[in-house]
Amino acid sequence: MLSFLHQQLLNDYQQDFPLSPTPYLDIANTLGVTEEEVLAAFSALAEQDFISRIGPIIQPNQLGISTLVAMAIPEADMSKVADIVSQYPEVNHNYEREHRFNLWFVLIARDQPHLANVIEQIERQTGFKTMQLPLLEDYFINLGFQLDLDSKAEAILVSA
Amino acid sequence: MDHIDREIISASQAGLPLTPEPYQTLAEQIGISADDLMQRLTHMQELGIIRRIGAIPNHYRLGYKHNGMTVWDIDDTFIDALGKKVGALDFVSHCYHRPRHLPDWPYNLFAMVHGKTAEAAAIQIQQIANLLGEHCLAHEVLYSTRILKKTGLRIKANVPS
Numbered sequence: 062m063l064s065f066l067h068q069q070l071l072n073d074y075q076q077d078f079p080l081s082p083t084p085y086l087d088i089a090n091t092l093g094v095t096e097e098e099v100l101a102a103f104s105a106l107a108e109q110d111f112i113s114r115i116g117p118i119i120q121p122n123q124l125g126i127s128t129l130v131a132m133a134i135p136e137a138d139m140s141k142v143a144d145i146v147s148q149y150p151e152v153n154h155n156y157e158r159e160h161r162f163n164l165w166f167v168l169i170a171r172d173q174p175h176l177a178n179v180i181e182q183i184e185r186q187t188g189f190k191t192m193q194l195p196l197l198e199d200y201f202i203n204l205g206f207q208l209d210l211d212s213k214a215e216a217i218l219v220s221a
Numbered sequence: 222m223d224h225i226d227r228e229i230i231s232a233s234q235a236g237l238p239l240t241p242e243p244y245q246t247l248a249e250q251i252g253i254s255a256d257d258l259m260q261r262l263t264h265m266q267e268l269g270i271i272r273r274i275g276a277i278p279n280h281y282r283l284g285y286k287h288n289g290m291t292v293w294d295i296d297d298t299f300i301d302a303l304g305k306k307v308g309a310l311d312f313v314s315h316c317y318h319r320p321r322h323l324p325d326w327p328y329n330l331f332a333m334v335h336g337k338t339a340e341a342a343a344i345q346i347q348q349i350a351n352l353l354g355e356h357c358l359a360h361e362v363l364y365s366t367r368i369l370k371k372t373g374l375r376i377k378a379n380v381p382s
């Protein structure tokens with residue numbers, strides 16, 4: 062089970078992580094615990110992969126250029142195509158989804174020619190066409206997803 | 222934004238170290254002072270390059286196994302107004318306007334929902350449908366069946382802007 066401290070760290074620090082010389086101490090003072098407890102709790106959350114990392118989240122298209130790409134791949138070719146696509150360092154968030162368009166990934170490149178070049182290489186290497194759906198507008202407003210952590214999460218923290 | 226800003230972002234994608242002075246550690250890696258690093262992070266937040274600084278939860282590991290990409294065909298006249306409303310829902314983690322790709326792809330609004338159960342996800346999707354009402358002509362939900370690759374942002378720090 063996640064302790065109360067784990068839950069607070071997960072829910073309250075998705076944004077506004079302190080930008081100060083000693084952020085973990087600041088959090089500890091806010092929550093009324095010690096810096097060691099905060100560090101141990103974050104370490105446990107990271108080790109168990111309950112948080113992917115602590116750090117800045119970059120606004121899309123602020124560094125280079127990106128697009129969402131979808132491909133419709135026959136089941137028999139899926140593994141091969143997925144492996145080819147995942148090999149590109151420009152590709153992240155590659156997902157298989159239940160749909161005729163069953164392969165979905167985000168491509169990030171330094172500029173438009175670089176992006177076009179990677180798309181062309183992927184199409185040539187896999188033999189399948191891509192559908193590009195670049196971001197036109199970002200409607201993201203809420204700054205943190207409220208996690209429901211009370212109901213017995215599969216979360217089992219051994220060391221905490 | 223200069224090459225040092227890019228180096229800061231690149232170095233921070235691995236995550237802030239879990240040590241008492243994490244910004245100091247990061248600054249040493251780059252060869253600048255911690256004060257300079259913190260000022261640059263503040264400035265990049267003000268400019269909107271950095272959206273926020275925080276601990277990024279892994280929804281899937283926390284029990285949210287039903288992650289649906291909901292896609293909607295919205296009348297272009299209303300897309301901005303409706304997109305903002307959908308983006309403000311507290312269970313929506315991402316909400317984007319993207320181009321249609323006719324005839325294969327009629328959908329222009331994307332919203333990600335996360336449920337611990339299929340029922341929970343279905344309720345969220347119904348709430349979005351209610352909000353969009355008659356301005357939505359069609360929609361689909363694409364659930365992920367396999368995560369094939371998931372990495373943080375990868376941008377070479379020395380790329381000229």
